[in-house]
Amino acid sequence: MRVFASNNHGLHTALELSRGKLQLSAESPRRAEIIANTLLNAGHDFHTPGDLDVALVCKIHTPEYINFLSSAWTRWQKKYGDDTPAMAFAWPSRNLAPKRPDDLVGQIGYHSFAADCSIVADTWQAAIEAAATAQSAADHVISGATTAYALSRPPGHHATSDQFGGYCFLNNSAIAAQRLLDSGIDRVAIIDIDYHHGNGTQAIFYDRSDVFTVSIHANPMDEFPWFAGHACERGQAEGEGWNLNLPLNVGTDYAAWLNAVNTSLEQIASRSAQALIVAFGADTFVDDPLGTFTIRTSDYTKIAQRIASLKLPTVIVQEGGYAVEAIGENVAAFLEAFE
Amino acid sequence: MRVFASNNHGLHTALELSRGKLQLSAESPRRAEIIANTLLNAGHDFHTPGDLDVALVCKIHTPEYINFLSSAWTRWQKKYGDDTPAMAFAWPSRNLAPKRPDDLVGQIGYHSFAADCSIVADTWQAAIEAAATAQSAADHVISGATTAYALSRPPGHHATSDQFGGYCFLNNSAIAAQRLLDSGIDRVAIIDIDYHHGNGTQAIFYDRSDVFTVSIHANPMDEFPWFAGHACERGQAEGEGWNLNLPLNVGTDYAAWLNAVNTSLEQIASRSAQALIVAFGADTFVDDPLGTFTIRTSDYTKIAQRIASLKLPTVIVQEGGYAVEAIGENVAAFLEAFE
Numbered sequence: 001m002r003v004f005a006s007n008n009h010g011l012h013t014a015l016e017l018s019r020g021k022l023q024l025s026a027e028s029p030r031r032a033e034i035i036a037n038t039l040l041n042a043g044h045d046f047h048t049p050g051d052l053d054v055a056l057v058c059k060i061h062t063p064e065y066i067n068f069l070s071s072a073w074t075r076w077q078k079k080y081g082d083d084t085p086a087m088a089f090a091w092p093s094r095n096l097a098p099k100r101p102d103d104l105v106g107q108i109g110y111h112s113f114a115a116d117c118s119i120v121a122d123t124w125q126a127a128i129e130a131a132a133t134a135q136s137a138a139d140h141v142i143s144g145a146t147t148a149y150a151l152s153r154p155p156g157h158h159a160t161s162d163q164f165g166g167y168c169f170l171n172n173s174a175i176a177a178q179r180l181l182d183s184g185i186d187r188v189a190i191i192d193i194d195y196h197h198g199n200g201t202q203a204i205f206y207d208r209s210d211v212f213t214v215s216i217h218a219n220p221m222d223e224f225p226w227f228a229g230h231a232c233e234r235g236q237a238e239g240e241g242w243n244l245n246l247p248l249n250v251g252t253d254y255a256a257w258l259n260a261v262n263t264s265l266e267q268i269a270s271r272s273a274q275a276l277i278v279a280f281g282a283d284t285f286v287d288d289p290l291g292t293f294t295i296r297t298s299d300y301t302k303i304a305q306r307i308a309s310l311k312l313p314t315v316i317v318q319e320g321g322y323a324v325e326a327i328g329e330n331v332a333a334f335l336e337a338f339e
Numbered sequence: 340m341r342v343f344a345s346n347n348h349g350l351h352t353a354l355e356l357s358r359g360k361l362q363l364s365a366e367s368p369r370r371a372e373i374i375a376n377t378l379l380n381a382g383h384d385f386h387t388p389g390d391l392d393v394a395l396v397c398k399i400h401t402p403e404y405i406n407f408l409s410s411a412w413t414r415w416q417k418k419y420g421d422d423t424p425a426m427a428f429a430w431p432s433r434n435l436a437p438k439r440p441d442d443l444v445g446q447i448g449y450h451s452f453a454a455d456c457s458i459v460a461d462t463w464q465a466a467i468e469a470a471a472t473a474q475s476a477a478d479h480v481i482s483g484a485t486t487a488y489a490l491s492r493p494p495g496h497h498a499t500s501d502q503f504g505g506y507c508f509l510n511n512s513a514i515a516a517q518r519l520l521d522s523g524i525d526r527v528a529i530i531d532i533d534y535h536h537g538n539g540t541q542a543i544f545y546d547r548s549d550v551f552t553v554s555i556h557a558n559p560m561d562e563f564p565w566f567a568g569h570a571c572e573r574g575q576a577e578g579e580g581w582n583l584n585l586p587l588n589v590g591t592d593y594a595a596w597l598n599a600v601n602t603s604l605e606q607i608a609s610r611s612a613q614a615l616i617v618a619f620g621a622d623t624f625v626d627d628p629l630g631t632f633t634i635r636t637s638d639y640t641k642i643a644q645r646i647a648s649l650k651l652p653t654v655i656v657q658e659g660g661y662a663v664e665a666i667g668e669n670v671a672a673f674l675e676a677f678e
Contacts, residue, residue, distance in 0.1 A: 015359070020415075020423030020457060022361045076359075082361030091430040093452035093502065094437040095542060106565035113432035115454055118359060163432065203434060226445035227435035326666035 001335050003044045003150045004136045006035055006129040009153035011122030015085050016167075017115040025117065026290060026322045027167035032153040035318065038328025044149075044335070049136035052128050056135060056182065060174045060204055064100070065162035068111050069127065069169060072119050075104045085118030098262035114165030114225070117154075127169035130154055134172035134317050141275065141313045147338045148315055149331075150176065154318040157198035157279045158225060166196065166225055173279040173317045174204045177211050180275045180315070182200030189273035190214065191264055191307065194281025194319040195291040197229025197245065201279065207237040210245070212271045216260045218292065219247040242271075250292045254299045257284065261303055265310060276312040281320030282330040287324075290322045295328065297333045314338065340674050341487045342383045343475045344375055348492035350461030351366045354424050354452040355506075364456065365629060365661045366506035371492040374657065377667025383488075383674070389478070391471035393520065399513045399543055402503035403439070403462030406510060407450050408466065414443045424457030453504030453564070456493075466508035469493055472557040473511035473656050477518035480614065480652045486677045487654055488670075489515065494658040496537035496618045497564060505535065505564055512618040512656045513543045516550050519614045519654070528612035529553065529601055530646065533658040534630040535621025536568025536584065540618065546576040551583070551610045553597045554618075558586040559632065581610075589631045593638045596623065600642055604649060615651040621660025621669040629661045634671045636665065653677065 010029040015022045040046060057066060078084035088109035092098045100110050101139040108119070130152040137150035150172065157173055158166025175190045190205075192198035205211040213235075220229035235243035244267055246260040268276070282300070284293040293302075308314070316335065321327045349368040354361045385664035390393060396405060405526035415425035416486070427448035439449050447458070469491040476489035489511065496512055497505030515529045529544075531537035531554040544550040551575075582605055585599040621639070623632040623646045634642075647653070655674065659668045 014640065017356060017361070017426065017428045017454065018422075019419055020426045022355075022356070080358055082358075087356065087359045089356045089455045090453040090504065090564055090566070091432045092566040093430045093432060093504075094449070095499065095502075096452055096538070096564070097572070098433040099566065099569065101565045102560045103562065103565065106560075106563075109432070109565060113428040113435055115356065116428045161595070163434075165429065165432075199435070221441045221445075223442065223444075225429055226440040226442065226448060227429070227431040227438065230436065230438065233436070282668065 001044055001338060002140050002145060002268045003039055003151060004048050004049050004133045004148065005046060005151035006049055006133055008129040009126050010122065012126035012154055014115060014118045014120050014123065025167065027154060028324065029329045030324050031321060031327055032151055034324060034328040035151055035331050038332050041334050049129065049132035052132035052135060056175060056179060057131060057170065060161065060171055061176050062162045065111055068107055068146065070124050072108065073121055073123065079104055084118050087115055087118045099209055111162060112164045116130050117164060117167045123169065127154060130156065131170040131172050131175050134176040135179050137315045138176040142180065142183040146313060149335055150315065150317045152318050157192055157194060157201050157319050159200040160203040168200060171204060173277050174201050176317055177277050181210055185274045186210065187212065187271065187273050188275050188277060189268040189271060190279060191268065191279040192279035193261065194279055195283035195288065195293060196224050196320060198279055199225045199228035202228060202233065202243050205239060206235055206243060207239040209238050209242045212242050212268060212273055214244045214264045214267065216246045216248065216264060218250060222250050252293045254295055257293060257295060258303060261306055266307060269310060273312060276310060276314045278307060278316045279319045280312060280316050280334060281319035282327050285321065285323050285326060285330055287326060288321065288323045297329050300334040301329050301337050304334045308338050340383050341484060342378055342385050342490060343388050343472045343487065344385060344490035345388055345472055347468040348465050351459065351465035351493055353457045353459050353462065355456060364506065366493060369663050370660065370666055371490055373663060374490055374670050377671050381671050388468065388471040388475035390466050391474060395474060395514060395517060396470060396509065398517050399500065399510055401501045404450055407446060409463050410449065412460055412462065412672040416573055418443055419483065424459050426454055426457045428452055433453060450501060451503045456503060456506045461510065466493060467513050469495065470509040470514050473515040474518050475656045477515040480654050481519065481522040485652060488674055489654065489656045491657050496531055496533060496540050498539040499542040507539060510539045510543060512616050513540050515615050515654045515656055520549055524613045525549065525652040526551065526610065526612045527614050527616060528610060529616040529618060530607065531618035531646060532600065532623065533618055534622035534627065535563050535659060537618055538564045538567035539573065541567060541582050544578060544581060545574055546578040548577050548581045551581050551607060551612055553583045553606065555585045555603060556585065557589060557612050561589050577652050591632045593634055595633060596632060597642065604645060608649060612651060614651060615653045617646060617653060617655045618658045619655050619673060620658035621666050622667060624660065624662050624669055625662065626665060627662045636668050639669050639673040640676050643673045647677050654671045
């Protein structure tokens with residue numbers, strides 16, 4: 001399969017606040033290195049991404065957010081002059097006023113919902129490359145290929161139109177979907193099978209019917225992102241009925257997961273989607289340190305065969321997955337079914 | 340003056356996320372120790388607080404929040420088994436669903452809006468003592484005294500009915516105000532002169548007209564808490580017009596600050612308040628590391644004289660102030676005018 005990947009992902013290595021500590025993020029450069037090595041060894045066809053189309057990004061993210069992300073590190077350096085990662089410490093939580101402050105630290109809070117990721121010197125450059133990777137994979141499918149894989153890092157599905165969080169800055173899957181639409185496709189479906197709800201993707205397309213967003217994930221009552229991903233969230237206005245959440249119990253096994261995937265595929269088949277984005281997280285894996293599902297490597301091939309049976313032009317975009325030593329094999333097992 | 344203080348404040352020493360680091364909180368036990376030492380040397384009349392009236396606290400905070408705060412550390416210990424402070428890493432920020440998760444870490448996010456404070460083994464005990472301190476100061480005024488001072492720590496004015504943040508867990512000033520009302524007083528005014536907006540106090544009384552809440556603070560476009568404190572926030576429903584915010588520019592000097600205090604006092608005088616709470620933060624001080632105002636020690640006596648000229652029974656409740664070496668003298672200078 002044609003694989004799009006950039007070495008510049010490694011520019012972003014950041015700290016995350018978790019378990020009451022600031023520690024190196026589980027979303028590490030090593031993840032992408034292992035995926036790349038495994039796929040290279042398996043003989044996949046590697047390409048570097050083209051330049052990111054800023055006009056495309058502006059259809060998914062607000063200009064205000066793009067300006068913020070692109071300048072945040074320089075402003076942080078100017079304000080504090082040291083190399084600590086740029087992080088907020090207050091957020092416009094429930095009942096607070098969602099008005100954008102002028103102050104940088106306040107703006108970081110305004111433009112985020114989590115402290116599990118932070119902005120360092122080249123975060124913006126890495127985020128651009130991750131988005132360009134997804135864009136180039138979409139372009140490959142637009143040019144007639146059945147499938148393409150975007151090894152995007154940092155991941156994207158938690159990023160909303162103007163907020164980062166969950167290790168995500170630009171929504172790579174959403175950008176790929178928009179690219180497909182812009183090529184003349186009328187409707188795209190996104191199936192997000194990362195362990196965590198794709199809250200950013202949901203929010204971006206929540207009032208649109210040209211993208212059918214589906215997410216299968218751990219119940220947000222129990223797992224990050226906690227404040228989105230309930231079954232009752234079905235879209236609004238024009239998008240009413242065009243968002244489908246299938247939250248699953250902690251500890252879900254392959255049979256129950258497959259069942260949810262089958263439900264999703266039936267829904268996608270009935271919505272006349274002409275192309276598909278798979279937001280693929282490998283954190284449903286049995287040994288994932290952030291997950292609780294019990295999916296095994298060979299299950300990824302089987303689930304991918306089900307998804308491939310839709311016979312839609314398909315862009316696979318990498319999201320999470322933190323069982324680093326196994327992540328290459330899990331991705332390879334998934335891609336295998338599309339060959 | 341009768342001073343209420345508890346040594347148990349020292350049970351709470353926590354970490355805060357700021358400038359991209361987890362560090363010992365600027366809201367330190369040393370603050371209260373220095374205030375106590377200075378006031379003892381000045382001959383003030385020290386008393387320990389009585390037991391906190393839980394029914395009183397339940398008029399200010401939700402039972403759900405009280406249950407959460409009182410059990411959070413035990414649950415954290417059970418979940419992780421180590422001594423890292425209990426902290427969230429995601430919050431129900433703009434556009435996210437304000438639904439309370441079952442998971443502890445999700446609940447910490449739900450019940451907070453900032454990562455500048457964290458829950459440790461005895462945070463709850465310290466918070467109870469701080470609230471009891473304010474309650475006892477209110478009781479002293481109810482029993483006929485003109486004034487009383489509550490050396491409450493941790494502070495309270497950022498705590499809403501069900502969210503902690505800004506170093507605050509229980510809203511001591513709000514609890515004192517409620518105590519005054521419960522004694523038969525019809526209307527209480529709260530003047531909050533901490534450097535930071537008293538967002539919790541505002542939120543708690545936002546739809547009530549029995550407490551007139553006034554806050555003079557640095558403009559939230561520039562300073563914490565960023566997402567509350569604008570002049571347009573005037574209360575709602577029954578409380579419409581019963582909240583007054585006077586945001587001031589970064590770097591405000593005594594003349595401009597005095598002007599805002601005078602405006603506040605005129606408003607309070609016209610609202611037939613029968614008692615006053617002063618939420619006193621010393622972080623307007625010229626050398627405060629978290630502030631930018633240029634107020635000097637002697638200015639606190641002058642401003643207190645203005646406030647005392649209202650001739651209302653007055654409970655002074657300690658809020659912020661982080662110029663630790665000067666905080667005792669600043670508090671003493673403020674109290675002096677009420678003698």
